[in-house]
Amino acid sequence: MDRRASAMQIDRKPIPLGRPRLVSPGRIGLYIFAFASMLFFLLPFWVMLVTSLKPMDEIRLGNLLAWPDNLTFQPWIAAWSSACTGLVCDGIRGGFVNSVLITVPAVIISVLFGAINGYAISTWKPRGADLLFGGLVLGAFIPYQVFVYPMTRVLANFGLFGSLGGLIGIHVVFGLPLTTMLFRNFYAGMPPELFKAARVDGAGFWKMFVYVMLPMSMPILVVALVLQVTGIWNDYLLGLIFGGSSYAPMTLQLNNIVNTVEGERNYNIDMAATIITALVPLLVYFLSGKLLVRGVTAGAVKG
Amino acid sequence: MIEATPSVPLGARSSVSVRDLTIAYGDLEILKEMNLDVRTGEFLVLLGPSGCGKSTLLNAIAGLNDIRSGQICIGDVDVTYAEPSKRGIGMVFQSYALYPRMTVEQNMSFGLRMTSTPKAEIGARVAEAARILQLEPLLKRRPGELSGGQRQRVAIGRALVKKAGVFLFDEPLSNLDAKLRSELRVELKRLHQDLDSTMIYVTHDQIEAMTLGDRVAVMKDGIIQQLGTPHEIYHRPANRFIASFIGTPGMNFIDGRVEIGPDGACFRSAAMDVPLAGYEPVGPLRQGAAVLGIRPEHLQPMSEDRDGPAMSVTLVEAMGPETIVHGRIGENALALRVPGEFEGGRGDILHLSLATTKINLFDTASGLRL
Numbered sequence: 001m002d003r004r005a006s007a008m009q010i011d012r013k014p015i016p017l018g019r020p021r022l023v024s025p026g027r028i029g030l031y032i033f034a035f036a037s038m039l040f041f042l043l044p045f046w047v048m049l050v051t052s053l054k055p056m057d058e059i060r061l062g063n064l065l066a067w068p069d070n071l072t073f074q075p076w077i078a079a080w081s082s083a084c085t086g087l088v089c090d091g092i093r094g095g096f097v098n099s100v101l102i103t104v105p106a107v108i109i110s111v112l113f114g115a116i117n118g119y120a121i122s123t124w125k126p127r128g129a130d131l132l133f134g135g136l137v138l139g140a141f142i143p144y145q146v147f148v149y150p151m152t153r154v155l156a157n158f159g160l161f162g163s164l165g166g167l168i169g170i171h172v173v174f175g176l177p178l179t180t181m182l183f184r185n186f187y188a189g190m191p192p193e194l195f196k197a198a199r200v201d202g203a204g205f206w207k208m209f210v211y212v213m214l215p216m217s218m219p220i221l222v223v224a225l226v227l228q229v230t231g232i233w234n235d236y237l238l239g240l241i242f243g244g245s246s247y248a249p250m251t252l253q254l255n256n257i258v259n260t261v262e263g264e265r266n267y268n269i270d271m272a273a274t275i276i277t278a279l280v281p282l283l284v285y286f287l288s289g290k291l292l293v294r295g296v297t298a299g300a301v302k303g
Numbered sequence: 304m305i306e307a308t309p310s311v312p313l314g315a316r317s318s319v320s321v322r323d324l325t326i327a328y329g330d331l332e333i334l335k336e337m338n339l340d341v342r343t344g345e346f347l348v349l350l351g352p353s354g355c356g357k358s359t360l361l362n363a364i365a366g367l368n369d370i371r372s373g374q375i376c377i378g379d380v381d382v383t384y385a386e387p388s389k390r391g392i393g394m395v396f397q398s399y400a401l402y403p404r405m406t407v408e409q410n411m412s413f414g415l416r417m418t419s420t421p422k423a424e425i426g427a428r429v430a431e432a433a434r435i436l437q438l439e440p441l442l443k444r445r446p447g448e449l450s451g452g453q454r455q456r457v458a459i460g461r462a463l464v465k466k467a468g469v470f471l472f473d474e475p476l477s478n479l480d481a482k483l484r485s486e487l488r489v490e491l492k493r494l495h496q497d498l499d500s501t502m503i504y505v506t507h508d509q510i511e512a513m514t515l516g517d518r519v520a521v522m523k524d525g526i527i528q529q530l531g532t533p534h535e536i537y538h539r540p541a542n543r544f545i546a547s548f549i550g551t552p553g554m555n556f557i558d559g560r561v562e563i564g565p566d567g568a569c570f571r572s573a574a575m576d577v578p579l580a581g582y583e584p585v586g587p588l589r590q591g592a593a594v595l596g597i598r599p600e601h602l603q604p605m606s607e608d609r610d611g612p613a614m615s616v617t618l619v620e621a622m623g624p625e626t627i628v629h630g631r632i633g634e635n636a637l638a639l640r641v642p643g644e645f646e647g648g649r650g651d652i653l654h655l656s657l658a659t660t661k662i663n664l665f666d667t668a669s670g671l672r673l
Contacts, residue, residue, distance in 0.1 A: 193400035193473075196367050201414035201461070202388030211413070215404035 052076060052271035059267050075268035079276060083269050085256035092273050095253030099233055099280075101164060102249055106171035107228040113172070114179020114224060115217065119209050121180070122187040123195050133184060140177035147174075148241055155242065162244025170242050171232050179224050186220040187213065219295035226288050230281040250277050310380070311391030316500055317378035317468035318343045319364060324373030326359055333359045334525045336373070341469075346495050346502045348516035350509060352548070356525040357505045361471050364503065365394050377469060388417070390469075393462020397474040399454040401446040401461075407433075408442040411460045425464075432463040435494070452483045459494070472504040476511065488514060509549050513537065521545050539663070543670035546596050546663060552627060552638040554596045558667065561593045570595050570664065574632040575612035581660040584673050588664075593673060596663035599627065599640040604653040611654040619645055628653070 047064055052075050054068040081091040117136075121129045151170060152161065160166030198208045239249035248256075254277045258270045285292070311317060319341040326334040333356045341347045349357040362368040364375060366387035375383050382390045393414075401410050408429055415425045433439045436456045446454055455475055462470050475491075476484045492515055495502055506512055512519045513533040520530045521544075529541040540546040540554070547553040559572025561579070568579040568588045577595060579588065605611050614630040614637060626645040629638050630653065639655070647653070664673040 191398050191400060193396040193398050194402070196362070196365070196387075197394065197396060197400035197458075197461070198402075198413075199367065200365060200387045200392060200394045201465075202386075202417035203413075207417060212402055215402075 048271045048275055052268050052275060054268055076272040079269045079273035083257045084260050085253050086260055092253045092276060095250035098247050099250040102167055103232045106168045106232050110172045110175030110179050110228055111224045114176055115183045117180040118183025118187055119213050122184045136177045136180050140181055144174050164247050167242045167247055170238055175228055182220055182224050222288050222291040223295035226284055226292055229284050233280050310389035311377050311468060315468050316343050317391060319469055320376045322374040325371045326363055326368055327371045332525060341501060341503060343501055344499045346515055346517045348512040348519045349505045349522060350512040350519050351522035353507060355522040357522050358473055361473055361505045365392055365471050366390055391467060392469045392471055393465050393467030394471040395458045395462055395475045397477050399458045401454055401457055403446055406443050406445055407457050410457055411464050414465045428464045432460040436460050451479050452487060470500055470502040474506055541672050543665045552599055554598055555637045557595045557635050559595060561588055561590055563590050574635050577659060582662055592667040594665040594667055596665060597657060599638045601658040601661040602639045602655050605656045611656050614653045614655055616647060616649055616651045619648055
């Protein structure tokens, strides 16, 4: 019944009474495999990190994995504020601001509307809800490149092409099938008697949503937020097409920095800019950690 | 929401009447032109096997089901199309349906907060309900920290604080273990005596039905088969279904015929002949095929060796205060309820005596009481 209670039960697995005394060969193999996997996944990041902290002279020597002899943060500062994207040379910070301006409203709107949609479809079962949901599921699996041309025409007709609002709207529209599906499935797994009780208690559509459903939605809310934040932050194509020149997101700026070459390629600045761009989704994953896992498995451990 | 929705004032004890109610999903009729009157202050039990429509009826009274035709009145108000919250009802569910993120106190006050009752009154009513249900020490806890019995008491409290005119219970004890169930059963009975509220209670458990109900409506296939006091249901079942559904073990049935002779009517079968002088038939008895029904406690082994029908024992179930003895007479399987212990076992032959005033007769074809 209570999510917290069920989570506590998960944590309360039988505690092993002391480690096994003899380390079995299987266990050694397991550790070797785990360690190798870790190296495999961390190696590119390590290269990026050390490269971004080296001056170019040192990079030219080719010691890809070595810790910098002359540690410098200059590439980071340059990447943030003075690297050139095409003709403009004020770093990636403009893209950061754009990405925040795009991501925050787009995430809030798509998650909130997804929650309301999912709640309406699963709880109130309006006529045609199944058809609507079927359409949404279909929408979630159609590659959005298919919609690029028609959407361009639609936005142009409304005079929204190249505007911040237009780009946010696009992200919301493309995010809704997924968020609606997440919330619909989450709410469909709740006992229907809960809604009945709330109706007998006099809670209408909105009161039931705000007082009964939302407080229970924490796990799925985290999942939806993480998916939407990373999805929209990492988007390149939609930003390229619909962002116009003034609202190019960070991913686009990064690409421009990396591809703007005058003479020597500044690997250290490229790496720093890349890490800065990846920082937001990385942080989101780290911070959501356990909550995310709990949300993903929420369907499996109904309390 | 529709403006002119009638609403039932809270705090008034109400009667409930259901008129020609039909509920159907597509072509599947769950309830068929049902009529039911629940008196003010009555404890009415809807009893039946799963799928008989009893929960559907309860949900319809609560306003949680779409109905095809018919009318539902609570008190003097036609609530057929009223919102659940406007019907002056409180409802208790099998799965408790407590709001998991709210404390016990918040759970109980939720309905009042939704109708913007003054804070002071909410506090007073919650305190009162908590006192009645002995929930005072638990008010600040979350449902997840409560036992099943405590959760169900909170659910009852939720109906209580609203001063509901009608309490609706949807199998409230089915999720509890046997011991708790019998404890809460007694508590519910006491609550009904204290509050004197109208209560409608859905269950498939006949013991709950017999012990709690002022009247019991036995349902099957969307139709009320019989509505009567537990005593009537048990001793004068309207048809064979009720006779076999109520009682553990169910009623014994023996196929035979009614014969009207010079000495009056008599039931004749291969197993036994029973004079029907003491039987009160529904209508005049006619000659023809019939089924005799007799409760296990109304068949007893005779102490002396007289020539009653002879049953060979097949199985003995000792229950403590009583013993169920299963056996056969020819084709017919029978069960007797014998007080105390039974000395004997498989293969023994018992000569039976039968309480002729306690018998039931059913039509062979229709199963209806004769």
